[in-house]
Amino acid sequence: MSKETGQAAPVALVIDDEPQMRRLLRVTLEANGYRVFDAATGKDGVAQAAQRRPDVVLLDLGLPDLEGAEVLKRLREWCRVPVIILSVRDREEDKVAALDAGADDYVTKPFNSAELLARLRAALRHVQPQGADAIFCAGDLEVDLAKRVVRKSGKEVKLTPIEYSLLRLLVTHAGKVLTHRQLLTDIWGAKAVEQTHYLRVHIAHLREKIEHDPSQPKLIITEPAIGYRLVELA
DSSP, rough: OOTOOOOOEEEEOOOOOOOOHHHHHHHHTTTTTTEEESSHHHHHHHHHHHOOOOSEEEOOOOOOSSBBHHHHHHHTTTTTOEHHHHHHHHHHHHHHHHHTTSSSSSSSSOHHHHHHHHHHHHHHHTTOOSOOOOOOEETTEETTTTTEEEEEETTTOOOOOOHHHHHHHHHHHHTTTHHHHHHHHHHHOOTTTOHHHHHHHHHHHHHHHSSSSSSSSSSSSEEEETTTEEEOOO
């Protein structure tokens, strides 16, 4: 709790495989009013992000199990927490790729602590409300976006990568209509915008796995000539 404002201290999650870097960041951040958690691997970082719900993530690109870019991709599937890349990689293409993938900032190691703290303050000022919780429930359907696990009536449902990608998009925009173009572009790319038969086939397969009666769907609703909508059931 901040003495000056009475607000809870912001939570920072450090994902870096170097023990010395984690210690340095912990000392620097705690001295400036942050609560700090850390992870040495990408998988642990994703798990801790779901558990701790940090206000900001400091992410290294060179992790032992997952590339930082993959960690960023997984985080962006279910949350909009500000992510600042901390990396020794200083090539322009690395920075552009990370920012295009959803990073909020990119700081090259070694860095100046004062500059890093300024970047953190800037990132926190631009925080947007998160659009989806880590676990989404609708009726007896449960979608754990952090773990990529789907359950129906408590039993795990096996989805293909495309089926899961479709469901994830619908879940993160639950209650809203997603057009054919939006879905096709997100899943198959801009060149597939006219291939609506792809959607019909995969939506049908998805309904068979998560609906009680696929012929009369209650979860994934068709908006004629427009797209599909996932209904938020109690």
